[in-house]
Amino acid sequence: MELCPTIKNILLLDSEGKRIAVKYYSDDWPTNAAKEAFEKAVFTKTQKTNARTEAEITMFDNYIVVYKFVQDLHFFVTGGENENEIILATVLQGFFDAVGLLLRGTEDKKEALENLDLILLCLDEIVDGGIILETDANVIAGKVDSHSMDAGAPLSEQVNLLLFHSSDYPLAKSIATILTYLVLQQTITQALATAREHLTRSLLK
Incomplete structure (x- = not known):
């Protein structure tokens, strides 16, 4: 019986090799230090190549x-040494194109960081536990848009999403910490507003 193709990791790095969004689906890199070392090594190996018009493939x-x-x-998809290169390239292209759609053509680090929640959702729609779910960029972007968090979404939802991914990179944890503070502030503000409302009503009786 032929095994399903599996993905080891998906990486989105900046032009200095620093993390923007990453997701690991394998225990091959058991610690965050091991993951960061892999990312640095892959970036160093590929940074001088011209992979801007078409995807390139390397053994590492x-x-x-x-x-x-x-x-x-810089977009990367990693698979085992016996994995099908065409399948890996299809996953990469799906991720690449979906991010382009979600960022509405403004594909740079600044825009990616401002829309980090969409990129995290994008990763979740493409692969789950190493198993490929979807590679069609339009379908991926459509699903992300359908349940992405708009400006009116509760801050608690944003905290939960970022904390879910915080083990893969510290940026999400930092943002989640800030949002947690805002949630608490929001809760306190709402409580005070409710108390004032009850007090006003009692005084008017």
Whole structure:
């Protein structure tokens, strides 16, 4: 019986090799330090290549890595050494195009960070536990848009999403900490407003 293709990780790095959004689906890198070392090594190996018009493929440390760049964003998808390169490239292209749709053509680090929640949702729609769910960029972007958090969404939802991904990169944890503070402030403000309302009503009786 043929095994389903699996993804080891999906990486979105900036032009200096720093994390923007990453997701690991394998225990091959058991610690955050191991993950960061892999990211640095992959970035160093590929940064001088011209992967801006078409995706390129390389073998690295017994893994197949497919990658593509746009502006200051570097996209990577990693699979095992026996994985199908075409499938990995299809996943990469789906992620690449979906991010382009979600960022509405402004594909750079600043825009990516401002829409980090959408990119995290995008990753969740593409792969789950290493198993490929979807590679069609239009479908991925459509699903993300359908349940993405708009400006009116509760801050608690944003905190939960960022905390879910915080083990993969510290930026999400930092943002989640700030949002947690805002949630508490929001709760306190609402409580005070309710108390004032009850007090006003009691005085008017």
